[in-house]
Amino acid sequence: MLTTQLVEYLNQQLNVASIKDYCPNGLQVEGKPExxxxxTGVTASQQLxxxxxxxxxxxxLVHHGYFWKGEGEAIVGMKKRRIASLLHHDINLLAYHLPIDIHPLWGNNVQLGHLLGLDNMRPLAGIAPEGIVYTGSANMSLAQLGTTVANALGRELVVCEGAADKTLxxxxxxxxxGQSFIEQAALAGCDAFISGEVSEQTIHVAREMDIAFxxxxxxxxxxxxxxSVGEHLSAExxxxxxxxDIDNPA
Structure with missing residues (x-):
């Protein structure tokens, strides 16, 4: 498949043109023409x-590529070594950030919801871009939800905070x-919020707004x-x- 065809296909399927992001989505480093x-991997690290x-x-093909808004523009040090490795071996680097987070079929949020076995999944209304926060149905305690998440992801949780006796x-x-969205989730009547990271204030919001985190x-x-995107490309x-999977505990 021509590289240009692959990039055009992914850009269209992931709706790149309509999504405002803080990094370039698509082909970031050009390599072989075919x-x-x-x-595929999460981050374009040297190890990957x-x-x-x-x-x-x-x-x-990654979720976290290069050239983020606000980062240093000089191609030196670690960035130079990574890009030099790609160029020397004529390897294309394609990166899609928010387009992969929010996609209704292949997105990180949809895929995590399926992995956890949640029902009635839909984007939380009123938050842009649509799909950046999802909701779903559960009927379990925080301990049960925590065990479900830990088992599905194959790792210990970073934080599991909330009332033990409440049915979620x-x-x-x-x-x-995505921890900053916890307040919107609480205001929307959600009983629990799951994210990858935690900030100091996240715990205070969870406690004061009575939402498990x-x-x-x-x-x-x-x-x-x-x-999921890679599996689609293989099948299509x-x-x-x-x-x-270059493991990262963070």
Whole structure:
């Protein structure tokens, strides 16, 4: 498949043109003109790039790429080494941030909801972009929800905060660094909120607004969107696609 065709297809399917983000979505580093083998992963770290080189991949597809708003523009140090590795081995780097978070089929939020077995999933109304926060139905205690999340993600929770004797009916979640949405979730009548990260003020909001809170790891909650996109590409175009999980406890 031509690289240009792959980029055009993903840009269209992920609705890149209509999503305002703080990094460029799409092709970030140009490599081979044709792609047959793709490595997918959460972040374009040196370890993931080295794995792609070892696998003789033509492209790396990630959720967290480069060139974030506000970061230093000089290509030096770690950034230089990463980009030099890609260029030297002629490997394309494709990155999609918010488009992978919010996609209604392959998005991080949808995929996490499916993984947790939640019912009646839908975007939480009134929060832009649509799909950045999802809600679903549950009927369990905080301990049961915490165990479900920990088992699904295969790791210990970062935080599990809330009343032990309350039955949770409506759960909201935002993968990655979505802890700031906890107040909107509480105002929408949710009993629990799940995110990847926790901030100091998150716990105070949870306690004062009587909403249970689980932080399960930024990386752990965002493995499944880019993995799902890769699986779709493999099924749709017969490309060789491998997801590599470079573990990160954060």
């Amino acid at each position: 792609v047959n083998h793709i490595i 790039i080295d794995a792609a080189i070892a696998a003789k991949a033509d492209a790396v 009916q409506k759960v909201a979640w935002c993968t990655g660094g 689980i932080a399960a790891g930024h990386h752990a909650t965002e493995r499944y969107g880019v993995k 175009f017969g490309l060789q696609v491998s997801f590599i």
